Amino acid sequence: MSDPPSPARVPKGQPNPVLVGPGLQALKHNSYSQASAATPSLDADKVHPVDNNAPSYFANIPGTNTESLDTSKSASAGTAPLRKSSAGEDLLRRLSLTGHSSPMSPEIDPRTEHPGLRLSGRLISAAFCIPYKLHYQPGSDWTLKPRSGTSALFDSFAHLASDNTHWSHTLVGWTGEVEPILDSKAPLQQAAAPVPVNKGQQPPSNPLVDGISVGRDDRERLDSQLRTGRYGKILPVWLSDAQEEPQDAVLLKDQGRWRRYAERELYPLLHYKQHGPTDGRSERRWWADYTRLNQLFADRIAAEYQEGDVVWIHDYHLFLLPSLLRQRVPNIYIGFFLHSPFPSSEFVRCLAKRKEVLTGVLGANMLGFQTFSYSRHFSSCCTRVLGFDSNSAGVDAYGAHVAVDVFPIGIDARSIQRAAFGAPDIEKAVVGIRKLYDGKKIIVGRDRLDSIRGVTQKLQAFEVFLERYPEWRDKVVLIQVTSPTSVEEEKEDPENKIAGQISNLVSTINGRFGSLSFSPVQYYPQYLSPREYFALLRVADVGLITTVRDGMNTTSLEYIVCQQNNHSPLILSEFSGTAGTLPSAIHINPWDLVGVANAVDKALNMPAEQRKEQHLKLYKHVLTNTVATWSRHFLDRLLTNLSSFDQSVATPALDRAKVVKQYRKARKRLFMFDYDGTLTPIVKDPQAAIPSDRVLRTLKTLAADPRNAVWIISGRDQAFLDEWMGHIPELGLSAEHGCFIRQPRSDDWENLAERTDMAWQKEVIEVFQHFTERTQGSFIERKRVALTWHYRRADPEYGAFQARECRKALEDTVAKRWAVEVMAGKANLEVRPTFVNKGFIATRLVNEYGTEPGKAPEFILCSGDDFTDEDMFRALKQFDLPREHVYSVTVGASSKQTNASWHLLEPADVIGTLQLLNSSSNQEK
Numbered sequence: 001m002s003d004p005p006s007p008a009r010v011p012k013g014q015p016n017p018v019l020v021g022p023g024l025q026a027l028k029h030n031s032y033s034q035a036s037a038a039t040p041s042l043d044a045d046k047v048h049p050v051d052n053n054a055p056s057y058f059a060n061i062p063g064t065n066t067e068s069l070d071t072s073k074s075a076s077a078g079t080a081p082l083r084k085s086s087a088g089e090d091l092l093r094r095l096s097l098t099g100h101s102s103p104m105s106p107e108i109d110p111r112t113e114h115p116g117l118r119l120s121g122r123l124i125s126a127a128f129c130i131p132y133k134l135h136y137q138p139g140s141d142w143t144l145k146p147r148s149g150t151s152a153l154f155d156s157f158a159h160l161a162s163d164n165t166h167w168s169h170t171l172v173g174w175t176g177e178v179e180p181i182l183d184s185k186a187p188l189q190q191a192a193a194p195v196p197v198n199k200g201q202q203p204p205s206n207p208l209v210d211g212i213s214v215g216r217d218d219r220e221r222l223d224s225q226l227r228t229g230r231y232g233k234i235l236p237v238w239l240s241d242a243q244e245e246p247q248d249a250v251l252l253k254d255q256g257r258w259r260r261y262a263e264r265e266l267y268p269l270l271h272y273k274q275h276g277p278t279d280g281r282s283e284r285r286w287w288a289d290y291t292r293l294n295q296l297f298a299d300r301i302a303a304e305y306q307e308g309d310v311v312w313i314h315d316y317h318l319f320l321l322p323s324l325l326r327q328r329v330p331n332i333y334i335g336f337f338l339h340s341p342f343p344s345s346e347f348v349r350c351l352a353k354r355k356e357v358l359t360g361v362l363g364a365n366m367l368g369f370q371t372f373s374y375s376r377h378f379s380s381c382c383t384r385v386l387g388f389d390s391n392s393a394g395v396d397a398y399g400a401h402v403a404v405d406v407f408p409i410g411i412d413a414r415s416i417q418r419a420a421f422g423a424p425d426i427e428k429a430v431v432g433i434r435k436l437y438d439g440k441k442i443i444v445g446r447d448r449l450d451s452i453r454g455v456t457q458k459l460q461a462f463e464v465f466l467e468r469y470p471e472w473r474d475k476v477v478l479i480q481v482t483s484p485t486s487v488e489e490e491k492e493d494p495e496n497k498i499a500g501q502i503s504n505l506v507s508t509i510n511g512r513f514g515s516l517s518f519s520p521v522q523y524y525p526q527y528l529s530p531r532e533y534f535a536l537l538r539v540a541d542v543g544l545i546t547t548v549r550d551g552m553n554t555t556s557l558e559y560i561v562c563q564q565n566n567h568s569p570l571i572l573s574e575f576s577g578t579a580g581t582l583p584s585a586i587h588i589n590p591w592d593l594v595g596v597a598n599a600v601d602k603a604l605n606m607p608a609e610q611r612k613e614q615h616l617k618l619y620k621h622v623l624t625n626t627v628a629t630w631s632r633h634f635l636d637r638l639l640t641n642l643s644s645f646d647q648s649v650a651t652p653a654l655d656r657a658k659v660v661k662q663y664r665k666a667r668k669r670l671f672m673f674d675y676d677g678t679l680t681p682i683v684k685d686p687q688a689a690i691p692s693d694r695v696l697r698t699l700k701t702l703a704a705d706p707r708n709a710v711w712i713i714s715g716r717d718q719a720f721l722d723e724w725m726g727h728i729p730e731l732g733l734s735a736e737h738g739c740f741i742r743q744p745r746s747d748d749w750e751n752l753a754e755r756t757d758m759a760w761q762k763e764v765i766e767v768f769q770h771f772t773e774r775t776q777g778s779f780i781e782r783k784r785v786a787l788t789w790h791y792r793r794a795d796p797e798y799g800a801f802q803a804r805e806c807r808k809a810l811e812d813t814v815a816k817r818w819a820v821e822v823m824a825g826k827a828n829l830e831v832r833p834t835f836v837n838k839g840f841i842a843t844r845l846v847n848e849y850g851t852e853p854g855k856a857p858e859f860i861l862c863s864g865d866d867f868t869d870e871d872m873f874r875a876l877k878q879f880d881l882p883r884e885h886v887y888s889v890t891v892g893a894s895s896k897q898t899n900a901s902w903h904l905l906e907p908a909d910v911i912g913t914l915q916l917l918n919s920s921s922n923q924e925k
Ligand SMILES: O=P(O)(O)OC[C@H]1O[C@H](O[C@H]2O[C@H](CO)[C@@H](O)[C@H](O)[C@H]2O)[C@H](O)[C@@H](O)[C@@H]1O
Pocket: 674, 675, 676, 677, 678, 681, 682, 683, 684, 685, 686, 687, 689, 713, 714, 715, 716, 717, 781, 788, 790, 792, 825, 826, 827, 828, 830, 866, 868
């Protein structure tokens, strides 16, 4: 994201209004107006009206109108049917998702899926830094200056806190590096003087080195200054090692350390940059700070939290926060949005803390990304690095479904428009720049001094352009403004590589193509005032963005607004997150210098009609996809996900108290267990999945009770079951999905497939072999009847793809000729005859008792983890047995589609439950 100047708004210290209850709207309105009045700003009402010559596109955009863009107006909406469920209703009630239309419902977007949802309640946003830079003088009011960068994010907070939404908004963020206001009588330089000015005196301490101690009174003063304002209530997080007693002061020392892990390790990695190997010592320190930072945020939010609050966490500084927060408040509603790109798993794999980072963020209920490819990379990482099931809709993590979705951020188009066309003296600035480059076409570039912004590529491409298109020499100027980076890693680049490269390139180009009176590259390494910035975007004949990687490039969006009269083309890197949402820009690959040069020529020669047409499409996009719509879509989807993944569809966790109660009452009990993934965890090598002593002891004790019939109903072959469980004579065993059966206290196996023609096996093996040869790491497991193709050791995504192809191939051929079923298991495909399945065995076992009252088992516990076990759950449903007698339990996430009535997370929970039953029997004795 770019870092355009933020409008300055300094909230005055206000009394502490509590933003809840019926007075909410009034208070919000009040605080907003006070903040606006405090400091005249770019979007204050007093600014000049929007340029009258600007085309009024608003009215022409389907599905919107000027009202929906004008944040001072409201829209009405109809009602939306919502899922009915007790838990779901409870959630909706707490979130005020009542579905009622309201004449005063500005937060209603006619284009969302649920037009009647009213987004309201308490919303806590968590961002790394608060939107102000803090300057500190003990005992005085704090000086707050607008923080540059992430303007779209800050604008979204302002929107959420405004009376255009129904949210009561609180922002939690780090104070940022607090800067002391130095006493003019004792200048800082004096501390650094080589010889003490007064030899008898100790030199004054240097607060930037020794630290700044901020007492309780001063912190409370800041709290009260931040209590109301443009962004709602702001709760600053104080990052320090510990509080100093007895004054309870916070010592702020080496403040930049809180950024280090995020900005030196994560930021480069997220942008496809990798540093060389190190001894890891610094990284360990940075990681400790990163963890503490996230913990302190979690503590701050947990202290503020009230039941039903929604928490929205932003960006990579806070990757661990979702899980840390959930540890403190288990049922909290959390959305997380990543503003930066998310790279391929091949990059994420290189991070030492990859698992911690991924599991940290998976504590959220929903994750949002700027583009589909980032979200896809994330899901794929969860599969590859953590082994979790995932697809484009989300990730199943530790029993919870974490939704993953795409929400490209927008800008506050209206306020940019006011700043670019209505701010005082802006016309003068526009005329001034035009005059300076009279007769020349102006290409504008404005980036941060990060290596990912592609400024060197831009200059190199411009040089190629001047070489290849000599007719443009002396007729084109590239104005490149480069503001200092805020990213730690780039700031502390000791060789200042990028800055050096850029200035060399500028000198080379100006030396080659310039003259005494004209330099084709005008390079400004500096911050621009808002006036200069918007004036520059307005005068451009071409906007040139050659970023080699970024999440969302807001400069490109602001450029489009600024070009509402001139319609100058935008050249945009395909590596920018914005590219996907702006198909009408001229897309370039910044590494292809000739391609960029050609694009510049094309843009400069573009006929007026075409420019206008392309610009209109871009402009519509920017005006309809604003920070307001972005935050609305995000929150709408979060709440929809929360209600749909609520208990209404999720399988409840097994109620062990109920189970124990019925178990103790019952005289006839039947247990049916699947093996892999139910009694033992899934491992890479099937031969290594052997039962632990604990599992065997538990099964033995359970089966020893004469009231219990205990069966293992598995896809495994009889040799495996005999080897590992055959020594427990009381166990009944069923192998290969029911093809073979060994009754309790018997050594003989019954072969149910005896009369089956096995000629299909040869054909299946041929197909399996075909795929094995083409899928590295896959192999075939041959059993007596069933055949299994395993791909757990193959590349997970390619393996899954090949499995789909293989299944299709089998279903189109062998399964059409023979009575066999092709089943997708856990990283495997199995083929077995259709005449038998696990459900058939379960039915047979229940029927052996008889289903009449008095005969039927009074307690049935059946547990399994995969698709083949669903046949058992389905079979049990067919019996008319009392509900409290039958416990079908799937092992896995509560969000799993299943016929089971209950779920347990993992095999250890199954064994734990059985141990509970065993010990409850002991108590009876
Ligand atoms: O019915 P089950 O007892 O669950 O057996 C199903 C299949 O399990 C085995 O494969 C699965 O477990 C392996 C060990 O954890 C794992 O490596 C593999 O990826 C899984 O698919 C077994 O090898 C098959 O024969 C069973 O049919």
